[in-house]
């Protein structure tokens with residue numbers, strides 16, 4: 001059967017906003033400020049206000065955001081960074097690109113984010129920072145992780161690539177740590193290409209990081225640091241300003257899909273974590289679990305529903321990371337074999353959602369429900 005409910009239709013959101021996006025592009029063409037300048041400034045200040053964070057530094061991708069955030073935490077050659085293996089590979093890649101070593105700890109079985117109780121066993125004299133990931137738009141427990149960092153003199157860097165709009169303890173994620181965020185087309189707030197940003201819990205190093213994203217330049221043609229070109233593109237910033245006006249609607253739509261799935265699918269599959277008081281998830285992915293993951297994905301495809309797995313291979317299971325020692329990651333290894341991401345984008349309509357629900361119920365009647 002052909003796919004009738006796609007996992008995502010990347011063009012759908014942008015086609016709806018086409019007139020506004022084209023007007024923004026035209027404005028940039030006309031004013032001629034193509035590198036940094038007013039579009040990037042406007043996006044950064046509006047986004048900082050929306051998130052309630054002191055500063056936003058626009059960069060070219062979530063990966064470079066991680067590099068800059070880790071560097072801001074003082075991570076360099078020979079250091080260790082405690083992180084998770086259940087993430088997109090960029091989380092660990094960034095650590096390695098800086099010459100540091102990722103030390104993987106297991107995830108919590110419910111949230112699938114870093115398990116704070118595993119941190120103590122992973123600390124060594126070389127540990128510089130802890131890097132939790134707000135996976136699938138669900139906030140990691142940065143209260144417990146942050147307390148651990150304070151007690152051990154470690155830096156907290158948060159991979160919030162998937163978590164724009166997510167909250168922990170009633171505030172945006174990255175309120176206390178250095179934040180690395182992505183604006184990749186699959187993210188909750190998405191560019192029409194690559195983009196990302198760094199956030200800081202205070203403005204004390206704001207200027208320095210702005211220099212790092214721009215070849216270390218402190219003035220016209222004068223470098224104060226050795227650094228790469230990680231600038232957010234002005235055209236992307238102009239279009240992102242358009243999309244920022246719709247961010248709350250995008251998040252509300254994702255959360256409405258999530259609520260409907262929760263109600264309809266309880267017992268058929270294992271559901272994503274429930275929000276605790278003060279938490280808000282943004283469902284960059286709606287990840288259910290089933291012991292027969294492949295059968296579920298194939299069954300959904302046979303019924304016209306496209307589902308994915310984020311991510312089917314844990315980072316420590318990939319060849320470039322296989323040399324890394326860790327203390328055992330049993331939860332991570334079980335989780336990656338069970339996870340299925342259902343369509344949850346704002347563009348999914350009510351009939352598409354109903355098709356997904358019907359298909360999951362139908363397949364799990366055949367392959368077994370988790371409550372059976």
Ligand SMILES: Cc1ncc(COP(=O)(O)O)c(C=O)c1O
Pocket residue numbers: 061062063064066087088090091133159161162181182183184194195196
């Ligand atoms: C958890 C996580 N970290 C980092 C990244 C890297 O972001 P980008 O693709 O914008 O470089 C992504 C997304 O792609 C991600 O999901």
